Amino acid sequence: MRNIIISNNPLVAEKYENVFFVDGSVEETLVKVRDLVYEGHELVSHPLAASLRVLFSPYRSVIVANQCEQLNFDHAEIIEGSICKYKKHMDVRKADEANSDDYKTVDLLLLQSALNDEKGKW
Amino acid sequence: MSDKFKVLYYVNQFFGQIGGEDKAGIEPEFRKEKVGPAIGFESKLKSEGEVIGTLICGDNYFNEHKEESLSFVMDVIKKEAPDIFVAGPAFNAGRYGVACAEICKAVADEMGIPVVTGMYIENPGLDTCRKEAYVIETSDSAGGMRKALPSMAKITCKLAKGLEIGSPEEEGFIARGMRKSLIVEKRGSLRAVEMLLKRLKGEEFETEMPMPVFNIVEPAAAIKDLSKATIALCTSGGIVPAGNPDHIQSASAQKWGKYDVSGRDALNAPDFYTTHGGYDPVYANEIPDRVAPLDILKEFEKEGYIGKVNNYFYTTTGTGTSVANAVKFGTEIGKELKEAGVDGVILTST
């Protein structure tokens, strides 16, 4: 496998094989991504969504490269910045649990879209 | 009952007309009258408010007995229950500025009432209270009193009456770092095009999102042979010998300390503990090496992995400490380490 998906979304874990499932929050998922980046895995997809409403989602999936190389400082900066930004919003907010199922679906579909972008690459 | 709003005022021994440097050690006192700048200040309130009393404290006393001074001041403020608290202006007086800042911050945090002071932009007290207080920008000496008081009084009136505060430029205060959302006359795209035209013509333009400026320190060259290197230990985690002999502050440190550790294997309890007021001290007090790992460094020294551990260990408290003070501490400590022939430093923070 070229990529690993780090996700706390059960729908993603069901559908794909190359998933590292985080049984926890989005923050824990992002922290796992951060740890992998420091170990030398590059980010394939950006850790954050493109809108605030989806930032409030209780589910998040991020793609990182399976291969472990030297630490990529730009990627470390991106994941650290993303965690800061995530916490800035969510530390003062309640997670929107009422729409969990919709968030799961949208996270899955956005992930699929990102994976499509990655198709046909070596 | 008067319908005027009530102001409580703070000044140091000098502006409290007690005396100069020789009286800087006097303990805090409270007088139910207007003293020094409080008189001129009240006259600028246009009878809308009154100064109900003046707190006076010696600058040295405050800085050396911060907790006692603050607790005295807070007791008075709680008892007198002013609508608004005013301190200074401190101009560029460092200890006075720090006292005004610490008190303003404490009053804002604990009492939730508006606080106003005045300072020169480089006053070391500024960073401590710029978010909590409205700090009127003053000149660097008491010659600026006549200009400072009207601005301080004007913003005090607005705050007391709950009126909207204008921009820092309009009101004369030092920006608190707040990003205020406003509706303005020109839409964003027009502002962008105007900014573009200025940039293209080489005219001055003002970005709407100033990027923070960081001091980038160029890293020193790598140590070639660790086994011959002298390594020093330095922390902002507030680890001090029992009793805190140099009275290093638990927050907003004004000083640093150095302690001979040449005869020790570790910074063990109860000989050492932390005076840091910004984190849960339980684990640090159990084993102070958790914050400043002298034990491991000494092991490395024995193994020959490093050449030597510096005889002195350096320490201060990081929490709330102003950037200006931190820069000063760093420069002073760096100079000593260089003179002592230290090759590398382990710096720990909390």
Next chain:
Amino acid sequence: MKLEIGRIFIKDIQLGSETSVKSGVLTVDESGLIAKLKEDERIKDVKIDVARPGEKVRIIPVKDVIEPRVKIEGGLNGFPGVTAKPAQCGEGRTQVLYGAAVVTVGDIVGFQEGVIDMWGEGAKWTPFSQTYNLTVDINVIDGIDPHTHEEIVRIAGLRAAEFIGQAGKDVTPDEVLTFEIGSVFEETAKYPNLPKVLYAEMMITQGLLHDTYIYGVNAQTILPAVLHPNEELDSAVISGNCVAACDKITTYQHQNNSVILDLYAEHGKEINFMGCIMAPEHTTLAGKFRVSDYTVKLAKLLGADAVVVSEEGYGNPDSDLLMICKKCEKAGIKTVLITDECAGRDGMSQPLADTAVEAVAVVSTGNVSHVITVEPAEKVIGKAESIAVLAGGWDGALAEDGTFQCELNAVIGSTSEIGFHNVTCRLY
């Protein structure tokens, strides 16, 4: 390319039995419009309503806003590539029902929130409290997947705007605006000494609820493309974004892109406005690198001296914005960026995560977390339950009398990063 926009000023909307404009009053044939939209058999029912400036009306959740128009000369009517056959946009004469808007309502997922308040505090923060809004609330039949659902609502909104736009066909406009820019060679010959300026418009293109279309092409699949500014002003670009309420570019905002309009105003005077680069925002880092490289390459190829860059959305697109900025500045091309920021509820936290030393000229369109307090509406158009989505953000946000606090990020167009609205942040 020369485009004339004939503006017919609309001063009210009424529902009736014919579609027409008389003395500035737009009458919409309600049953005719519903019948037209229900030609799509996947639509179960349609509710039409009107919201006027000042009325105590709340519209939620808003999907898109579209300006009703009709093409009377050159090109094809409608939205070429979507509701009409492929055709060139940006030429001839287009008549606009200026001051009217079609607002589509209908939730594809439960967490949509975009709100338009027509009165009071909420109205200050959205540009669409100033338009006469014809709301189109669409319900689809059961068993429709989210992608198809989004598409049905998106296209229904466009078709409604097209249907209503017909009312302006034979009306003499109150004002005619002319937009004309020739080839880059012609313009450069005319204005040899004026700085050459491009507009790089970033678009959310990331999948479901996060898409933009150009001539009907999903922009996720394109490399950055150069458009003549007239094309976008003439309905070539369409929004498929259902989230990012505060900073998405609705179709209306594409049709009236304020950056294009304000750059146009300086064309031939202070600048030589050479066109728009449409830059997709990808979720993958590879996509972000590719697009930023390609955008800068196009700017260099066209010899641009400066680029205005506008963002769409918040979060991962902030990376694209800074990449484009850094690479442009490195290539000697001056940038002005337009973006919103997050400074926390109280404005006291710094937007540290999104900084670059190269970003020296930035327009801030406001703090997405700025909290506003709004009173209960007399009438809610759309789905009243959606109010819970935006009101339930944190403890104490909802008062007993129905007054609630929400962040600007839930308000349509509040912090528009094409600078469509008048919000900003200042250091206090």
